Amino acid sequence: MKTALKITGILLLIILSFVVYTNYPKLDIITGFASKNVCSCTFIAQRDLTSIESQDNDFSPVFYTKNNINYKNKSVTSTLFGLNPRTAVYKEGLGCILLPENSSAQQISLKPKRNFKPNTAPFPYGDEAQKDTIFKNIDYKQLDKAVNNAFDAPNEKQKRTRALLVIYKDHIIAEKYADGFNKDTKILGWSMTKSITSAIVGVLEKQGKVNRNQFHLFKSWDEDQRAEITLNNLLQMNSGLEWTEDYNAISDVTKMLYQAPDMPKIQLEKPLINKPNQHWNYSSGTTNLISAFIANQFKNKQDYLDFWYTELIDKIGMHSMVIETDFEANFIGSSYGWATARDWSKFGLLYLHNGIWNGEEILTKAWINYTTTPTNTSDGIYGAQFWLNAGGQFPDLPKDLYSCNGFQGQKVSIIPSKETVIVRFGLTEAPEFDFNVMLSGILKAIK
Incomplete structure (x- = not known):
């Protein structure tokens, strides 16, 4: 023994x-x-x-x-x-x-100013319950079946969906959560946060403070070819800058997220290895570089931190949202946005309505069109920090579908032709989770 x-x-x-x-x-x-x-x-x-x-x-x-x-x-x-x-x-x-x-x-001493003033309007434009509405063109039995099919059966651990929310014509027509989660649970969107960062640039452009085609973005680039990189190149992930996005190894992205006190600096110091607009390369470092560019438009970090909330997030009632920062108070615009499923849906609705929120223009329609224009060399799958179905990646879904996507299958899908926004949170993505099946099943219920 x-x-x-x-x-x-x-x-x-x-x-x-x-x-x-x-x-x-x-x-x-x-x-x-x-x-x-x-x-x-x-x-x-x-x-x-x-x-x-x-x-x-x-x-x-x-x-x-x-x-x-x-x-x-x-x-x-x-x-x-x-x-x-x-x-x-x-x-x-x-x-x-x-x-x-x-x-x-x-x-660490800074803190962004927030506006949590209650709004008595019904969802999505306020904090009150939505008005009960039954749509005759919706097959609710088919809708419930599609929603339930996105979740694991008892004792299963494969699909691992945590939240699923379907908005049609500004009304919640389906909503379901896994055990331990509910409408008030803040969930990490991972790279869906990239789309928030893009929207902030859109707000700045609307206000005339930046232009997507401007170059000479950073002083340290002025003496080499990186000076020719445009803001558009960064937004569309085709800057030509060196970057490795590998979460299974010690790579640029893992060193940035878990070792760097100043995250944008990692991508800022990378060399140019391709000509801008000639090589699409997905890069979380690029999005955090955009966050740093945004910070440079303000006199100080406090104004930068406030702007994201006062001009976008709190303005559209995403009061649960928290975008985390690094040690140097840079918003980690690539990865760390938290909010409830309902608040994430509000962001999708802003884009569904071409930048208009309850009668107020937050983003221009031209910005929305730009966002959904395929990036050169991306084969129709990517726009300006949003993912697209323009190339038919999802064969059973409309080609006008575009989405905010995040690690492990976080997704806010915007389908203009169906007047629909679909939010899914979970711990699995393709191939374990089939978004083509889930999304098409939901949309088939809307006649």
């Missing part, structure tokens, strides 16, 4: 040593991801640790981390087998921020 236990102990030690050895170069990123994600899910989404670890952090090697929550200081420290502690701290208005080495939470 003792011999067997000894052998088992040795084997476990060998396995443990192997795991640590093979992942040691990634430790900073692994514990950084764990602490940041647990912190945000705890203090923004108000979820418990058991739920977070069993769902959001349930993949190797992240599920080996130990996560200690300090509720008093609103921080989370994560380690992997006791190694490489990383701490993320929650700051009101800014979300959770990974602390660089030899830094403290006291160095």
Whole structure:
């Protein structure tokens, strides 16, 4: 018996040593991801640790981390087998921020101004319940079947949908949530946040403060060919700048999100490896570079932080939304926008209505048309920080469909020809989750 236990102990030690050895170069990123994600899910989404670890952090090697929550200081420290502690701290208005080495939470002092004034109008333009409406052209049985089919059956763990919301002619016609989630749960949109960043540029252009065709975007680029990169090139992901977007390795994007205190700087310092407008390359670094460009249009960081909320987010009633920042108070416009499914749907409705919100023009129709114009060399799948179906990626869906997309299958789909916005949150994407089937099934119910 003792011999067997000894052998088992040795084997476990060998396995443990192997795991640590093979992942040691990634430790900073692994514990950084764990602490940041647990912190945000705890203090923004108000979820418990058991739920977070069993769902959001349930993949190797992240599920080996130990996560200690300090509720008093609103921080989370994560380690992997006791190694490489990383701490993320929650700051009101800014979300959770990974602390660089030899830094403290006291160095973070800014806070965006918000307008949470209640609006007594019915959804979507206010906070009150929507007016009951039955549409004769909707097959509600077929709609319910399509919605229910997007969720796992009992004891299943494949589709992993958390929220599904269908808006038709400004009315919620279907809404369903997984256990532990509801209409008030803030959910991370991941790269759907890129579309918010694009919209901020659209607001600035409408106000005459920027032009999508301008170049000489950053002083450090003025002495080389990067000076010719336009704002349009950044928005359309075809700047020609070097970037590797690989979440399964130590790459530009993982180093940016989990190691860099100043995230836009990573892409800012990259060389030009292709001619602008000749090579489409998906890059979260590029979106954070756009965020830095936006910051440069203001006298100070406070005005920059306020602008996103006063001129767009709070103006259209997305009061649950929090866009997190890095340590240097740059909005992480590539990845870290949190809001309820209903508030994400409001953003989709703004685009569905060509930039008009309850009678007020927030974005111009020309900006919406620009957003949905395919990027050169993208094969019709990408516009200005939005994904398109112009190339027929989804064969059973209208080609005018376009969407905000995020990691693990977050999606706000806008279908103008059907006057519909569909919001889905989950933990799986293609091929485990078939969006063509889900979306087409819902749209078939609308005659």
